[in-house]
Amino acid sequence: MLVVGLAEEPETLSPLLGYGKDGNSKIFDGLLRHDAAMRLQPALATALPRVTDDGRTYTYSLRKGVTFSDGKPFTAKDVVFTYRTILDEKTNNAAKGELDAIDQVTAQGDDTVVFSLKYPYAPFAERTVLPIVPEHAAAGQDVNTGPFNTTPIGTGPYVLTGWSKGEKLTFKANPHYWGGEPKIKKLTMAVVKDDDVRATRLRTGDLDGAILPPELAKGFKGDKSRTTITARTTDFRGVTLPTGNKVTGDLAVRRALDLAVDRQAMVDTLLEGAGRAGYGPVPTDSPWFAKGTERPHDLEKAKKLLDDAGWKAGDDGVREKDGTRAAFTLWYPAGDKLREEHALAFAADAKKAGVTVTVQSGTWEVIEPRMKDDAVLAGGGNPADPDFDLYNLLHSSLALDGFNNMAAYRNPDVDKALEEGRRGGDQAARKAAYDTVQRGLADNPGYVFLTHVDHVYVVKDAWKDLTTQVEPHDHGLGAGPWWNAEDWQPKQ
Amino acid sequence: MTPRPAALPWGPMARMTGRRLLAAVPVLAVVTFGVFALAAASPFDPARAYAGTAGLGARQDVLDQLSDNLGADRPFAARWWDWLLSALTGDLGRSPTLRQPVADVIGERLGWSVLLCGVAFAVAVTAGTALGVLTARRPGRPLDRAVTALAYTLEAAPPFWLGLLAVWFFAVHLGVLPAGGLTDTGSDTVTAGQVASHLVLPAAVLAFTQLPWFVLYVRQGVGDALREDPVRGARARGLSERTVLLGHALRSGLLPVLTLVGSRVPELITGALLVETVFSWPGIASATVEAATKADFPLLAALTVLATAAVLAGNLLSDLLYGLADPRVGFDG
Numbered sequence: 001m002l003v004v005g006l007a008e009e010p011e012t013l014s015p016l017l018g019y020g021k022d023g024n025s026k027i028f029d030g031l032l033r034h035d036a037a038m039r040l041q042p043a044l045a046t047a048l049p050r051v052t053d054d055g056r057t058y059t060y061s062l063r064k065g066v067t068f069s070d071g072k073p074f075t076a077k078d079v080v081f082t083y084r085t086i087l088d089e090k091t092n093n094a095a096k097g098e099l100d101a102i103d104q105v106t107a108q109g110d111d112t113v114v115f116s117l118k119y120p121y122a123p124f125a126e127r128t129v130l131p132i133v134p135e136h137a138a139a140g141q142d143v144n145t146g147p148f149n150t151t152p153i154g155t156g157p158y159v160l161t162g163w164s165k166g167e168k169l170t171f172k173a174n175p176h177y178w179g180g181e182p183k184i185k186k187l188t189m190a191v192v193k194d195d196d197v198r199a200t201r202l203r204t205g206d207l208d209g210a211i212l213p214p215e216l217a218k219g220f221k222g223d224k225s226r227t228t229i230t231a232r233t234t235d236f237r238g239v240t241l242p243t244g245n246k247v248t249g250d251l252a253v254r255r256a257l258d259l260a261v262d263r264q265a266m267v268d269t270l271l272e273g274a275g276r277a278g279y280g281p282v283p284t285d286s287p288w289f290a291k292g293t294e295r296p297h298d299l300e301k302a303k304k305l306l307d308d309a310g311w312k313a314g315d316d317g318v319r320e321k322d323g324t325r326a327a328f329t330l331w332y333p334a335g336d337k338l339r340e341e342h343a344l345a346f347a348a349d350a351k352k353a354g355v356t357v358t359v360q361s362g363t364w365e366v367i368e369p370r371m372k373d374d375a376v377l378a379g380g381g382n383p384a385d386p387d388f389d390l391y392n393l394l395h396s397s398l399a400l401d402g403f404n405n406m407a408a409y410r411n412p413d414v415d416k417a418l419e420e421g422r423r424g425g426d427q428a429a430r431k432a433a434y435d436t437v438q439r440g441l442a443d444n445p446g447y448v449f450l451t452h453v454d455h456v457y458v459v460k461d462a463w464k465d466l467t468t469q470v471e472p473h474d475h476g477l478g479a480g481p482w483w484n485a486e487d488w489q490p491k492q
Numbered sequence: 493m494t495p496r497p498a499a500l501p502w503g504p505m506a507r508m509t510g511r512r513l514l515a516a517v518p519v520l521a522v523v524t525f526g527v528f529a530l531a532a533a534s535p536f537d538p539a540r541a542y543a544g545t546a547g548l549g550a551r552q553d554v555l556d557q558l559s560d561n562l563g564a565d566r567p568f569a570a571r572w573w574d575w576l577l578s579a580l581t582g583d584l585g586r587s588p589t590l591r592q593p594v595a596d597v598i599g600e601r602l603g604w605s606v607l608l609c610g611v612a613f614a615v616a617v618t619a620g621t622a623l624g625v626l627t628a629r630r631p632g633r634p635l636d637r638a639v640t641a642l643a644y645t646l647e648a649a650p651p652f653w654l655g656l657l658a659v660w661f662f663a664v665h666l667g668v669l670p671a672g673g674l675t676d677t678g679s680d681t682v683t684a685g686q687v688a689s690h691l692v693l694p695a696a697v698l699a700f701t702q703l704p705w706f707v708l709y710v711r712q713g714v715g716d717a718l719r720e721d722p723v724r725g726a727r728a729r730g731l732s733e734r735t736v737l738l739g740h741a742l743r744s745g746l747l748p749v750l751t752l753v754g755s756r757v758p759e760l761i762t763g764a765l766l767v768e769t770v771f772s773w774p775g776i777a778s779a780t781v782e783a784a785t786k787a788d789f790p791l792l793a794a795l796t797v798l799a800t801a802a803v804l805a806g807n808l809l810s811d812l813l814y815g816l817a818d819p820r821v822g823f824d825g
Contacts, residue, residue, distance in 0.1 A: 089561075144586070
């Protein structure tokens with residue numbers, strides 16, 4: 001039995017509306033899954049997909065003899081139903097853009113599924129960790145508000161036994177799980193929104209594990225019966241430098257700000273050491289990171305860059321060039337304390353270089369129309385493939401399209417490399433393409449990336465060899481050491 | 493000499509209730525219209541709010557399609573009219589943010605909120621009246637001074653903070669009461685015993701936030717009544733202190749408290765929102781917050797109707813009680 005405390009409650013348990021799209025959904029399985037090292041492994045498929053037609057056709061052979069928790073068999077029809085329903089325009093799934101590459105999904109017999117893509121898309125297999133829904137249970141009802149959202153049925157290691165909204169979700173082990181019945185028979189996810197209350201309930205023994213902010217996790221350091229587990233992430237914080245703004249669009253200002261920020265100080269003070277300096281969406285310890293693109297903290301060089309470019313200090317210490325003051329506004333979403341602290345630290349560092357940054361807060365509705373001219377303290381990060389973050393943040397075709405490429409970044413070399421990277425080729429060719437992207441970003445920093453934020457968990461010390469995956473920005477029920485609770489083994 | 497209660501004036505009371513019910517209809521219509529107007533004027537964009545964090549990676553065409561599906565671009569008056577028509581037929585619509593029919597959202601959660609509020613309110617009224625009478629008897633004595641000072645402090649203490657304090661003291665320090673949830677976190681079944689033990693802390697905290705108002709009102713009312721002629725007359729006639737206090741002073745001293753019962757209902761609801769969050773109580777609170785910040789029209793409208801109805805019912809109750817306690821007031825309102 002395991003009881004964990006979550007900060008966020010899922011809005012729905014239906015994968016058709018986005019639940020569990022990055023895997024580890026407990027109730028469901030995808031065609032593929034990620035292992036501890038984030039490598040793809042087969043799940044409902046018997047092997048990784050066969051990729052043909054120049055990267056445009058993905059063929060999956062399905063595992064035979066798998067049943068849903070209601071006893072009905074899993075077949076190719078369910079896979080087709082799941083993907084087609086998500087892509088249906090009447091389905092309110094905000095993440096459906098992630099499946100944009102799909103042109104058609106078709107079943108060939110009961111145990112083969114073929115995806116035809118609109119364009120060759122190398123990271124497509126990463127998206128197929130998406131959970132598969134039984135057609136017989138989810139069809140024939142309103143996908144957006146129907147009962148499947150609260151009473152899901154899947155093939156996964158756990159079966160939902162109750163969802164008391166605002167309080168907890170309870171699961172029991174699926175005795176017929178194709179991967180073997182989990183050792184932990186009962187799993188409870190308690191919803192405790194307040195950090196202090198979560199820490200308190202962990203201390204009383206009510207919770208076996210919980211996610212905590214680093215400063216609260218410190219309180220458990222001397223506790224022999226509990227261990228602290230720090231998950232590495234691709235969860236970045238950075239400042240957009242809008243291309244349309246005369247100050248932030250200026251190459252010298254961009255380079256100077258990129259050097260003026262003291263990333264290590266932010267990690268040490270804002271994150272209490274639980275994080276790393278970030279130079280792009282790809283974290284420095286990722287195999288995709290372009291070595292040599294780390295930037296030092298060099299205030300003197302930043303000042304010299306600005307001087308040389310004609311940004312001269314005025315009477316009040318703020319630089320000017322051709323009558324333009326080196327000043328801009330930086331927004332952060334109201335109520336997000338971590339982003340607020342990053343924004344203030346960035347403004348303080350910029351001031352030392354003679355650039356005035358006015359920090360303001362607002363809801364996304366307030367921020368969005370201003371993104372063309374004002375900077376935003378952005379966050380995000382998906383560990384599965386570099387394409388997911390880099391393409392959306394940097395490709396010029398997505399400039400100011402929704403919340404993609406909020407800085408309206410435009411760099412032809414980067415565009416070209418991004419397209420090469422997603423088109424495919426072997427690992428080395430893709431790595432070379434993303435190296436080019438990261439070097440392009442370092443040369444023309446349209447965003448100043450600041451940190452990657454670790455996620456800290458405290459867990460009762462009763463299980464063997466707990467691990468964490470590299471975690472994304474949105475870390476809900478599937479993140480944390482319990483990402484693979486179905487595989488946990490008790491210590492005795 | 494305690495006045496014997498006559499048979500209750502059922503007729504006038506029923507007529508008053510009927511008149512209030514009739515008056516409630518336009519009030520509810522106006523209030524829901526106002527809610528739709530406010531939600532439409534608020535800066536919150538329903539499509540974006542629906543998308544949540546996924547919306548931050550979404551492309552414009554996806555957001556536009558969402559907005560279209562949710563009908564977010566239609567004028568609010570039209571949406572209100574549609575909502576009203578279907579609500580009159582008993583269909584409260586579907587909540588996009590909670591991905592459920594509104595009736596299910598309310599059905600799952602309302603009972604727990606009513607339980608919490610009801611118990612807390614009963615405790616606050618009973619304990620408040622008892623403490624108020626005790627302190628009014630001997631104004632200026634240590635008991636009075638201690639209770640009054642505490643009441644003023646509690647009046648200023650935020651419920652959220654009181655909740656955290658209670659969790660720390662009773663759940664962590666003493667370890668005698670559970671820190672949150674409706675039942676033990678590891679348990680699947682809802683049993684009366686478990687709910688009772690989990691109800692103690694949140695109900696006590698909520699009662700505590702309401703208590704000072706009742707203590708101070710009763711103390712004032714009873715204190716004033718004790719100095720009035722009928723009481724002095726009763727004392728002069730040699731009636732026992734008990735009869736004087738309960739039969740005379742309390743009866744007239746309670747009148748302002750009855751009004752308070754009605755006017756505290758909105759405070760009770762807001763207090764409950766915070767207490768439910770601290771204690772992970774599966775009531776209507778989290779749904780209310782979601783509905784408000786995500787401009788979820790159907791859910792927001794239904795919750796507003798509920799809250800308005802609760803306030804109107806509270807007022808009706810206090811007027812009925814007032815009429816019973818003081819027949820001069822009658823049931824004409």
